[in-house]
Structures are given as C-alpha cells and as structure tokens.
Amino acid sequence: MIKAVRTGIAAAFTMTITAGLAIAAAPAQAAPSLSPYVAMGDSYSAGAGIVPVDPTVTPLCARSTLNYPNLVADALGVQSFTDVTCSDADTQDFYEKQYPSLTPQLDAVSKDTKLVTLTIGGNNNDTLIKVISACISAGTGTAGFGNPCETIYGDQFTNDILNKTYPAVKKALNDIHAKAPSAKVAIVEYPQVMPADNSNCFLTMPIAKGDVAYINKIEDTLNGVVERAAGETGTTFVSMQSSIGHDSCKPIGTRWVEPALWGTNFVPIHPNALGMQKMAAQTLAAIGG
Structure with a gap:
C-alpha cells in the first residue's frame, strides 16, 4: 500500500x-551466469507421464516439455538449454547410450556449461522399480494386511542403496564437476511417495499398511545418500521435504505424486504437473534463481 x-x-x-x-x-x-544449462537424470527429471511429450526424443524416455528443467529454464530465461533427461536412466547412462538413438548424458556437459540439474540414483540396482512393484505384489497377496514386503526383502534395498547407489551417485557428481568446473550443479531429492504418517490408500496404492513405513525408510535412505554425495562433492542439494503431505495418497490438487491406480499421469507413481512446478520452485530457490 x-x-x-x-x-x-x-x-x-x-x-x-x-x-x-x-x-x-x-x-x-x-541468465548469463546460468547459461548454458544442461538437465540430466531419470524419469523424475524427465516428467514421465505428463503431456505434452517432447517430440524430439524417443518415446521410451517419456520426457515432458513441462518437466521441472523446462520450467527452470523458462524462469531463468537461459539462452542455451539442453535436456537429456530420460525415464529409467541410472548413473551408468551418464557414460553409455541408454538407447541407440541417445548419447551418454554426460556428453551434453562441457567446460562452458554453467548450470546442471538432475535427479538420479532411484533406478540404480532398479531400486525404485523393485521396491514399488515388489511391495504392490506382496500387498495384493495379503489384501493389504501385515508387512509382507519387509518380511520378504528385509534390508536388501537399503543395503544396495548404501553400498552401491551412494558411490555411483558420488562418482557421477564428481564427473559432472570435472567436465564443467565453473557450473553450479544441483541434485534434487525424490519427493515423498507414501504418507509420512505411515497410513495407506490401498485402492489406489495397493501396498500393505505395515509396508508403508518400510517404503518410507527406503526412500529416506535413498535421499540420504543423495544428500551425502552432494555435500561431499560441492553440489547443491535441493530438498523436497516440502512434498510431505503431498504424497500419492492425497487427492488431486493436493498430491504431487500420482498413485499406481486411477492417477492422472500415463506413467504412474511419478510427479504430476503440480509436482513438477514444486520441484522447479525448490530448485530455483536452491540455486538462487
């Protein structure tokens, strides 16, 4: 006033x-200090399942033109933006072709790159795929009762994350910094998939109530090693703790991640358009954009 x-x-x-x-x-x-900008990473960076789909890349990537890297690039007004994100990518796809029509993601980074963003690690050892599919299968088998997934798999997933995913993510971040020594590199943690209060929504996420805490522990471990690797490599860590309360069990308009069944994305259990907007906002805040 x-x-x-x-x-x-x-x-x-x-x-x-x-x-x-x-x-x-x-x-x-x-813009001048953050351009060229290269977006790397997996389906949580690619915006898998959100339309419109990027026509310039193989449909196997399920990359959306409304993913958070595109939103960040638009907000910054960068003059040079390269998006190499692709669904199912893990750290190995930074060094090798994920599909014949693609080049290794790290090839997009050069000494002139000034900004790199990514989410990565969830597909290493097929962790996210195994956890969700295994727990849905187990939960369906017990009609949602008990903790069958934890009973079957125990510490397998967390051990893989600590012993295999962590060093792989750290190496990838070090290699990005080595190729682009003057770039700001920001890695985004995975938003909350299941309710933090360990409740469940069996009709849309058919996971046994007793396994919700188990899944949350695994995701916390994954995000923990991402944050640890970021801290040890001079990488900006983008927290998504604001996603708590916006998990896949919440209604449309509140949730940032879609459920396995009856969701709005054509790829389930991934951030929706609202989730992409929130990931973009958190990234911009973290990099000072």
Whole structure:
C-alpha cells in the first residue's frame, strides 16, 4: 500500500514503473551466469507421464516439455538449454547410450556449461522399480494386511542403496564437476511417495499398511545418500521435504505424486504437473534463481 504521505500521483506512477522494470530485469540478469544449462537424470527429471511429450526424443524416455528443467529454464530465461533427461536412466547412462538413438548424458556437459540439474540414483540396482512393484505384489497377496514386503526383502534395498547407489551417485557428481568446473550443479531429492504418517490408500496404492513405513525408510535412505554425495562433492542439494503431505495418497490438487491406480499421469507413481512446478520452485530457490 502507498502511504498517505506519498501524495503525488506522478511519484506513485514512477515508483510502480521502476519496481516493474526491476522485476522484469531480474531473469535477464540471472541468465548469463546460468547459461548454458544442461538437465540430466531419470524419469523424475524427465516428467514421465505428463503431456505434452517432447517430440524430439524417443518415446521410451517419456520426457515432458513441462518437466521441472523446462520450467527452470523458462524462469531463468537461459539462452542455451539442453535436456537429456530420460525415464529409467541410472548413473551408468551418464557414460553409455541408454538407447541407440541417445548419447551418454554426460556428453551434453562441457567446460562452458554453467548450470546442471538432475535427479538420479532411484533406478540404480532398479531400486525404485523393485521396491514399488515388489511391495504392490506382496500387498495384493495379503489384501493389504501385515508387512509382507519387509518380511520378504528385509534390508536388501537399503543395503544396495548404501553400498552401491551412494558411490555411483558420488562418482557421477564428481564427473559432472570435472567436465564443467565453473557450473553450479544441483541434485534434487525424490519427493515423498507414501504418507509420512505411515497410513495407506490401498485402492489406489495397493501396498500393505505395515509396508508403508518400510517404503518410507527406503526412500529416506535413498535421499540420504543423495544428500551425502552432494555435500561431499560441492553440489547443491535441493530438498523436497516440502512434498510431505503431498504424497500419492492425497487427492488431486493436493498430491504431487500420482498413485499406481486411477492417477492422472500415463506413467504412474511419478510427479504430476503440480509436482513438477514444486520441484522447479525448490530448485530455483536452491540455486538462487
């Protein structure tokens, strides 16, 4: 509000225009230092299942033009943006072709790159795929009772994350920094998939109630090694703790991640368009954009 002491219409108009120009100029000032921008990573970066789908890449990537990297690039107004995100990618796909039509993701990074964002690690050892599919299968078999997934698999997933995923993610981050020594590198943690209070929604996420805490522990372990690797490599860690309360069991408009059944994405158990917007906002806040 304009205080009463500021009585001149011309003065108020001038102040309004000046403020507007300052806001409009902000992206233009930020863009040169964060361009070229390269987006890397898996389906949680690619925005898998959100339309419209990027027509410039194989449909196997299920990459959306509304994924969080595109939203970040638009917000920053970067002049050069390269998106090599692809569903099912793990750290090995940074070094090898994931599909014949693709190049290794790390090839997109150069000494001139000024910004790199990524989510990675969830597909190493097929962790996310194994956890969700295994727990859905086990939960369906017990009609949602007990903790059959934890009973069957125990510490297998967490051990793989600690012993295999962690060093792989750390190596990938070190290699990104080595190729782009002047770049800001930001790795985004995975948003909350299951309710933090360990409740369940069996009709849309057919996972036994006793296994919700088990899945949450595995996801916490995964995000923990991502944060640890980030801290040890000078990488910006983008927290998604704000996703708690916006898990796949929540209604449309509240949830940021879609459930296994009756969701809005054509790829289930992935962030929806709202989730992508929130991941973009958190990334921008973390990198100072």
